[in-house]
Amino acid sequence: xxxxxxxxxxxxxxxxxxxxxxxxxxxxxxxxxxxxxxxxxxxxxxxxxxxxxxxxxxxxxxxxxxxxxxxxxxxxxxxxxxxxxxxxxxxxxxxxxxxxxxxxxxxxxxxxxxxxxxxxxxxxxxxxxxxxxxxxxxxxxxxxxxxxxxxxxxxxxxxxxxxxxxxxxxxxxxxxxxxxxxxxxxxxxxxxxxxxxxxxxxxxxxxxxxxxxxxxxxxxxxxxxxxxxxxxxxxxxxxxxxxxxxxxxxxxxxxxxxxxx
Numbered sequence: 001x002x003x004x005x006x007x008x009x010x011x012x013x014x015x016x017x018x019x020x021x022x023x024x025x026x027x028x029x030x031x032x033x034x035x036x037x038x039x040x041x042x043x044x045x046x047x048x049x050x051x052x053x054x055x056x057x058x059x060x061x062x063x064x065x066x067x068x069x070x071x072x073x074x075x076x077x078x079x080x081x082x083x084x085x086x087x088x089x090x091x092x093x094x095x096x097x098x099x100x101x102x103x104x105x106x107x108x109x110x111x112x113x114x115x116x117x118x119x120x121x122x123x124x125x126x127x128x129x130x131x132x133x134x135x136x137x138x139x140x141x142x143x144x145x146x147x148x149x150x151x152x153x154x155x156x157x158x159x160x161x162x163x164x165x166x167x168x169x170x171x172x173x174x175x176x177x178x179x180x181x182x183x184x185x186x187x188x189x190x191x192x193x194x195x196x197x198x199x200x201x202x203x204x205x206x207x208x209x210x211x212x213x214x215x216x217x218x219x220x221x222x223x224x225x226x227x228x229x230x231x232x233x234x235x236x237x238x239x240x241x242x243x244x245x246x247x248x249x250x251x252x253x254x255x256x257x258x259x260x261x
Contacts, residue, residue, distance in 0.1 A: 004044040008032060011041060014051035025243040027250060074231075136241035139218055142259075143209040160204045167201050174199075200256040 011017050021032050031037055041047065054062050135141070150156045175196045178189060208214040222240045224233055 004041045005038040006041050006044070007038055011039070012048050012051050014055050025239070025246045027243070027246040136237050137219065137222070139206070139209050139215065142205050143215060146205055146209065156204075156210075164201070164203045167203065171196065171199050171201065202257060202259045206257070206259050 008017055008021075021029055024032075032039060054065060146156070150159055175193055178184075178192045178196055181189065184192065208218070219240075221243070222236060224236065228236070
């Protein structure tokens with residue numbers, strides 16, 4: 001039920017799919033609109049049943065359903081304190097209601113019953129909100145950290161030198177372990193040693209984040225409006241992050257100098 005290959009024209013008719021797919025990154029839009037490409041629709045039968053149950057003449061029910069989904073998706077950003085709130089959280093956890101989807105460059109964390117980091121009081125609300133937003137613009141976040149933690153060139157050189165020493169020792173130890181293996185053929189061992197010797201060592205932080213023009217170029221497609229709300233900005237950085245991940249999928253070669261993997 002999780003692998004239903006369908007043409008866009010055959011998707012449930014209750015949704016304006018052109019408008020829906022118009023919200024996804026440009027790279028994916030190009031692929032979807034290409035003749036002959038199919039789309040994987042999860043839970044096709046349940047999705048069709050949902051549309052059939054809620055859509056005909058039940059606008060209020062649909063709005064309430066979407067409102068609950070919106071609250072759950074942003075549960076980690078909603079302040080929570082007091083016994084009634086904790087009781088509601090426990091009830092949702094017992095029912096295994098999924099939390100918000102989280103927002104990171106590599107969204108591979110296991111979804112847990114909510115809440116995972118819901119704000120328990122108002123005192124740290126802004127700090128949590130800031131951390132949640134900047135986690136998906138890691139290079140900009142790293143620039144702020146480096147400027148604060150290593151303000152001088154000597155500081156930067158010191159952390160890189162000390163870190164490089166540790167990483168070089170780790171690579172050397174790996175080579176030493178391979179050389180001591182007695183069950184490998186000479187050819188396999190030579191290839192393994194070659195790979196270990198050519199491990200890309202990215203030390204401390206990338207150079208380009210310290211150059212304003214290069215860092216600006218990295219985020220040239222991310223634009224904020226002075227009137228944007230916090231949630232509007234959060235949506236923009238999330239869409240930007242997803243678009244950046246799509247670029248990795250159709251890249252001709254891997255960027256071994258990418259500090260984010």
